[in-house]
Structures are given as C-alpha cells and as structure tokens.
Amino acid sequence: MGIGGRLKSWIGDQRVEQLRDRLAELAEQSTEHHLRLAVTGLSQSGKTVFISALVHHLLHAHRSGSLPFFDVATSGRIIGSRDLSDESGTPFPLQQAIAGLGREPPHWPASTRELSEVRLAIRYRRPPGLRRVLGESATLYLDIIDYPGEWLLDLPMLELSFEQWCASQQRLFEQEPRLSVASDWLTRLRQVDWHAPAEPALLQELSGTYTRLLHRLRSDPYALSLLQPGRCVLPGELEGTELLQLFPLVLPSWPMGAIPDGSFLALLKSRYEQYRQQVVRPFYLRHFSRFDRQVVLVDCLKTLNRGEACFEDMQRALNGILQSFNYGRNGFLRRLFKPRIDRVLFASTKADHVTANQHHNLDRFLELMIQDAQRDMGFEGIATRCMAIASVRSTQAAEAQVDGQTLSCLRGWRKDSDEEIALFPGEVPTELPRAEDWTQERFRFIDFAPRRLPQNELQPSHHIRLDQLLEYMTGDQFR
C-alpha cells in the first residue's frame, strides 16, 4: 500500500483528495519563484565585467562544469537557462558585453552609468527528496540589477537639512586634496551674494563648475569616491535636467539672517529639497526596496596603490554606502518601506592580481575596512560575508624558490607593456595601513592585462570563486 493508500485508511478518502489538491496547488505556486540580486560598488570596481562573466558562466552551467562549488550546477540539476533581459525596461547590454570579453584582445564593456538589469530564467531539477512532493522541476527567475554605488552615497541627504548637508561637505573640503583642487570654486562661492534675487543662469553655471570639479576629484590622480550628490557624478536618465543643478554651499560662514523668497539661497535650498524628494527617495522606493540580496564590489588593491587620501576616502564612502543596510539606525528607511535584503556579499575584485596564498588576507582586509558596518548589519539580521574574487582571471599560478622555500608567484601579461611576466606580485597587508605605511610607496600591485573569456568551453580556471559567490547568494533558492 503506497502512502496515499495508507493515508486513506487513516483519515478517509475525501480528506486525502483535498490534501492532494492542496499539495498540487502549492507545487504549482512554487514551480516559479523570483530573486532580485542587486550588484553595486564604487566606480571602476568592475561591476559590468562581473555581471557579464557571472551570467556567461550561469548560462553555460548546465554543461560546462566551470562552477564546481555551485551545487545545483555540479549536481547536474540545471536543465537550462534563458536570457530574458529584453523583457526589462532597462536591459543590461549582455550579449554585447559577453561578445566583447571574448574578443582578442578583449573589449572591456562600458562602465555602469545607470540602473540596468539582466533577467534570467533558470530551469532546474529539484533535489531528490523534494521531487515527490513539489514536482520534478521548477524555474528560478533571477534578476541581476546593476546600479552605481554612488547613488547610495546620497542616502544621508534624506536625514540632513540643506544647512546640515553643507556643513558636512564643508568638513570634507577642508581636507586635501579637495581643498586645493576646489580652491577656485570655493573662491567663486564667496563672491556671490546669496541673499540677492536668484539668477538661474548663474546657478546653472555654478552647478556646471561643481559637476566638473566632482569629475576631476573622481579621476586620477585623486580617484576620490565620497562625492555628493551622487547623481551629479552619474546622472543616469537625469542627465541635463534642472534636478541636478545643485551644489553644497561651502562657505567660511553660513549666510546670516532670514532667507528672502526668490533669493539664490532660497532657490538652492528648494533644489536640494527637490533632489531629496524626486531623486533620492524614489530610488529607494522604486528600486532598493525590491532587492532581495546585494553584492558590493570593492577594488582594494587599486585603492591601496593610489595611496592614503584615496584609500581613506574610499573607506569612508564604502561605510557611507553601507548605511543603506543599517535599517535600525536609519529609521526613515524602515518608514519608507519594509526592507527585505537578507544577505550581502562584499567581494574584493581582482583577486587574480595576487597569489592564492594571499586570498585569505584579501578577504580579511575587506572585513577590516567595513567591520563596523558589518557588525551593524549582523544586528539587523542581515547575513554578510567578505570574499576575494576575480570575474575574469588574467593570471596563472607560478612558483619561485626563495631561501630553499617555494614562493607563490603569478604569470600574466603586464597591462602597460603587454609583455609576459612571471613575478611575485606583492603581499596583501594583514592590517589597515598606518600613516607610516604610506610613506614608502609600500603598495605597488601590478596591473595585469585582461585575458579573453572564451564564448564556450568555460573552465573553473577562468574565474576565481564566482561559483562560491553564486552558491552563497542563490544556492538556497534551488530547492
């Protein structure tokens, strides 16, 4: 007698039929489910390449074996995957990006300038134990959403008045390199009578200058990250609109007295209010509130190479970004919506630029950079992990003998000269650098030229830990 027969003999025919119908209904409901996985990071952290390579491996996972630690792939349970990105209103340029990575030399895709998404349908067989009850197979609709981390930097504006925001910016512009780079603009601000009737043309001119200033601070040699408003740097679909004609009043002292209607000051204040209400809030309401999980990419090595000011600014920016996950402290986020992100992964990119022997140090170094934010997230019930990864692996392991011991080295192509080299690429520091560590040009990680990612025949050696990342971010969904 099968389980159905036994059940009937216990609780009667009719109840068993009802139960069976209910199970079938449940099974139907659960054969399709959705996961929205967001990917962000500060500029040049490699988001676009990451998404392209990740999806490329995923689309081949049913036959390539390139993701050994991604259980649903390794156990042969992926039936097939389809790219449905065209259904999205803001599709990620997937085919183009993957094709670019496969050229010789590879063509690195254009960087993230606005929100876009990949939509995948992944059909998989359930694990053996669940097949009987829930049916043989199911489909995970996986949305991977790419957006600039700079947009998250605007979150604190939701809590700050215009005066408070200007004061916070003033503290930044008191320090180098901002102080020197911005000196002309700071002088210009002092020459304006902020109580005089507003001239929109002048405001446009000043905001244009400010935007150029932000771009200069963002570029080499400064490469700063903590730049607000985030949309002035990466405007997305707001490019050229009045909403972005906005800047902080960084003055030695705040213009005293009442703010006359129609004055420069009143106009600037209303622009700030508009930006908060029409740009920052909608991003959280329309997009952020719908993310289930988040990957944050960080290029620790490049930031170390660039020196103290760049590193510290990046660390501040990163911790600013992570405020968006600190729902408790930022009560207004919880008032805006019911947060649902339950898992955040911090990925140190370009792990292929150091030896495997340094990967734990790279994991740990990122942990040190964000330890306070990570603790806060733990308190909010968000699981977090730091992981060193490489989206496309440009180097191979090599060895050298030093003092009779084996030293792990790398073989690859120098980015600047494209000559093949095999060398010791340096150590990842085990502690956050102290002031004296910066004086001696301690960090000189080599930039290796990217390798092409084949269109087929993907191997585990084409990436570092993309499979572990997928397992952590999506593994529990393939039930």
Add this chain to the structure above:
Amino acid sequence: MGIGGRLKSWIGDQRVEQLRDRLAELAEQSTEHHLRLAVTGLSQSGKTVFISALVHHLLHAHRSGSLPFFDVATSGRIIGSRDLSDESGTPFPLQQAIAGLGREPPHWPASTRELSEVRLAIRYRRPPGLRRVLGESATLYLDIIDYPGEWLLDLPMLELSFEQWCASQQRLFEQEPRLSVASDWLTRLRQVDWHAPAEPALLQELSGTYTRLLHRLRSDPYALSLLQPGRCVLPGELEGTELLQLFPLVLPSWPMGAIPDGSFLALLKSRYEQYRQQVVRPFYLRHFSRFDRQVVLVDCLKTLNRGEACFEDMQRALNGILQSFNYGRNGFLRRLFKPRIDRVLFASTKADHVTANQHHNLDRFLELMIQDAQRDMGFEGIATRCMAIASVRSTQAAEAQVDGQTLSCLRGWRKDSDEEIALFPGEVPTELPRAEDWTQERFRFIDFAPRRLPQNELQPSHHIRLDQLLEYMTGDQFR
C-alpha cells in the same frame, strides 16, 4: 536626593533597607568566582611552554603592558595576581618552568606526562558601570589544567566492546607505517593460543612489547598521534600498574568459539573492561566534567614537515579528541555528567615560525583540519575559534625585495646550527595537501631556536596573540 533617597520616597524605608541588604549579599557572593580552563594538545604541541608563558604574562599583567588586547589588563583594572598552585594536589611546576624559560640559553620545561594545574587568584577592579552595584573589586580564581591530549583519545573505548575496539585497531595496523613497524609484534600475536589458560607473565611481556611499539610509533621518524590506549603512552600515576597491561588483539581473524573462563582471551577482555571503568570513565567524571573552557594546542607546521602519514594520523587523532566535545553524538558523556564546556579555542602553535602575512592562512588551515568537529560543536552550542599563536616568540619580522615588491621574512636563530639567519620561511598552504603535494618535500618549515623569556619587563613582542587568546577565553569573566 540620591538614588537611595528617591527609592525611599517611592517604596518606603523598610523595603529599601531589605533591597540594600540583598544587593550587598549578592555583591559578596559575586566578589569571588572560579573558572577552570583546561589546556590540552597532542604530544609536543607545546602545552607546558604555553602554560608557563601565559601565566608569566598574566602574573605581570598589572604592570607590564605585554597583553595589549587583553582588556582587563589594558584598561588598568588588574590590581594584582597570586600564584596559589601549591594548594592543588597536583601542582604544575610553574616557578621552575618560568625560571627555565628565562635562562640563557632557555631551558624548555619537561613535557606534560600527567594532569597538573596552576591556580591563580586575580584581583581586579570591576568596569565602571558595575562598581556601584556590585562593589569596587572582585577576585577571579583561575585554574589552568594541563593534561595530555592522548587521554582524550580513549573516549571511543567507552562505546566499543573489546571485539569492536580490536577491529578498529586492526584497520589502523593494516596501513603503513604501522604495518611494517609492528610486524614482529603482529607475528607474535598470531603464535599465541588465546583460548589456552592465561599466563600473566606472558601477558605482561606482550603488553610491555606493545607499549614499546606505541612509543616507537610516537617517536621520529613516524611521530604518529592516534595511539591507544592513551595511558599506555602517557601513564601518569598509573605507571607500572596492572591496569595498563593491555593491548588490542590484532589478528587476521578473531579467535572463534566461546571464550573459556581463565583463558588469555578472557583475561585480556577483563583488562579492557577494567581500563574502561577504572581509567577512562574516572577521567571524564573527576576531571573533564569540571572544565569550563578548553584550549587545544596543535603544531600544524611540524606535522606538515613530517609528511603525509604523520599529518593524516594527526588529523584523525585530533578529530578523535574532539569527539569529547560532541556531547550529542556521544550520548554516554551526557549520561555520565552535565557537560559545561561552553568555549573551545584551537591554537596553532609556533606562529612565530611563519611571517605575520601567513597567520590568517595558519588560522584557516587548522579550521580546515577540524571543520567537521567544529561544526558539530557549534551544534552543541559550544563557541569555537581557531587562532595562530606563539607562546614565546623566537623570531622578528624582516623584509626582502623580490621583483620590486616587499616580501615578509623572519630573522632568528636556526635551531640546528644556532646561527643567526634572515630568510623567507615558506608559505602555509591554503588548502589541505593533496597526495601530489607530499611527493616533492613541499613543506620544510625551519625550526628556530627558542629565545629566552625575560623574568621582568615583558613586552607584547615576546609572544603572538596570547593576549587575544586570554581575552577570548577569560575576558567575559572580569565583570
């Protein structure tokens, strides 16, 4: 009006007096408390040096500043410490060991052969917030108990019949190097008629041969760890008693038929039963059941140097030892007593024999060795951590330039020649070695000569992470 006055106005004089008396009583009760911290490890893992150095730093913690990450010391709350080890029935030879470490050249204390303990009384000021309620100061009586890890190897015997135990030993003796080293003894066993009337003299001779065999397997070049019965290796106070005249019957086939009364087989079986009841059980009842926390020391580097057989045997032994903390699976431990160990720290010793850059790899390597046991302990509610430490630091950091990058090196004195050297000491593997890793003599960690530990003026540079270990194991007790 103080808090007492305000309370009186709310709830009346008499109740406040009662409350005050009760608080004073509570405070008195809590001015003294005990913690029993057990330390074990397989032979030559450095238990005795570890305890000597740890206690030496602790006794100087109120004035030396050598433990920066040990909060109660750094915040200046330790008033003073006293060594009360003489009160113990089995005192650890503390003064002698510390004096030995201070000689030039240092005299390494004799290794652990039986259970012994250090008793310390540490008087400390409470943290500011608790002083008002609980009184200004309190005393922690810290017992540090040293015992051979080999004794824990006997735990599985509590669950195995003599036949089952012999079968488990047979599987071990089928493999090299045991098979070759034990060949004479194995032949001898086959020549005895186990059903014949027992001759105690022959049994004594055979058990003597077996004990010598265990010692041979335990020594270089084999250096095996998984040796049972543990007391035959380290007899402690049982040295020379009949209880240890015992060995497993490792025969091609088990002697068939009923076991005649008074036969060799019957005698051996009863010895096994005696050993379980009079040696193994009492250790758990009298000692193990009273431990609050446990440190397990492991010398990963030495074991890697010794090659595959030694490494794998040590890994098996270590996981065997950790069964003692797996109360759930070993229900008989829970039937014996109410286990109270709530925290276990696994310390990789001799972290000073690799560079600081390799310490995370050393932490992680030990985690890989014990990952199953660690997961089981988590399930039992026992907090665990792996930490690379050095009890007495023999090396200093040095640097070399390789390919234009800085490579961390060590400076120290070679143990074999006592010449001063500065060199790259090798990398800790990031994964458990595979078969092919053993063929090329991959692991050749240098043995550095120990440095003397001064009697006074202790510095943080005299150890690695003893302070973090103390904080993890005892920090919460200084309230």
